Amino acid sequence: MDFYLTALLQGLCFSALALGIYISMKIFNIPDITTNGSYTLGGAITGIMLTNHQSTYLILPIVIFAGGIAGALTGLITTKLKVNALLAGILVMTGLHSVNLIIMGRSNLPLISTSSLFSILNIAADPNHNTFWILSVFVAIITLMIGxxxxxxxxIAMRATGNSESMVRALGVDTDRMKIVGLALANALTALSGYMIVQFQAFADINMGQAIVIIGLGSVIIAESFINWFNITNVWIILILVLIGAIIFQLVLALTLAIGVDPNLLSLTTSTFVLLIVSLPRLSFGKAS
Structure with missing residues (x-):
């Protein structure tokens, strides 16, 4: 049971990442690879500040600001320099790898003896249950703010920019500014996810962001399946489904390990699972036609 509770907690930690991916890829239709770097950036800042005995409350706004700067930089390169969004994200992500190494000073930071977001309050006697309640409140606040x-x-102007940029521009809205703000917000959320996961797993690693976009994308695709099946348009329900998608994704991976799949094959299993989610609706629609 604790095995699946851990997966649930990881899903809650990744929920901010899923919300960030939803904003960049589903609202703005931008495949933002900056995610890999901004996630590690959030973790690196959290790790180094915790080892220097800084308060988790002080770390939080710094992580959000740093992630926002990373996303805004991608947005500026895309809109002002007219560089392809995918390439811009790759460039910023590559640069962030060096930035993260400089911040951490080494490739791995253990945080065993440091305080964390989950140790400052004692809501429940069991540490996992305590973490669950703190994470639930934290994620609920984030979701309410984004909603x-x-x-x-x-x-509404942000969402309209993703749906019909030319129409929104004709109405006098600065779509470049919308994209920059949107990518800043998406990567601030991604960095926030790094902030949570580092405190949950008690270490920061320079490679923690490797292929992290797959986890976020898989979570969003799961949510999108429910959205399409039930024709959901309500923003609040969509955001809740994105959170549920992040949890389901982690529970499926936990089930995969529970049935005896080699942990070395976990990355392959993850990509296969995402491919399956993407393909099944299309295959069923193809047969219907």
């Missing part, structure tokens, strides 16, 4: 933003006039 509120997307329902404002600015958020």
């Amino acid at each position: 509120y933003l997307l329902k404002t006039d600015f958020g």
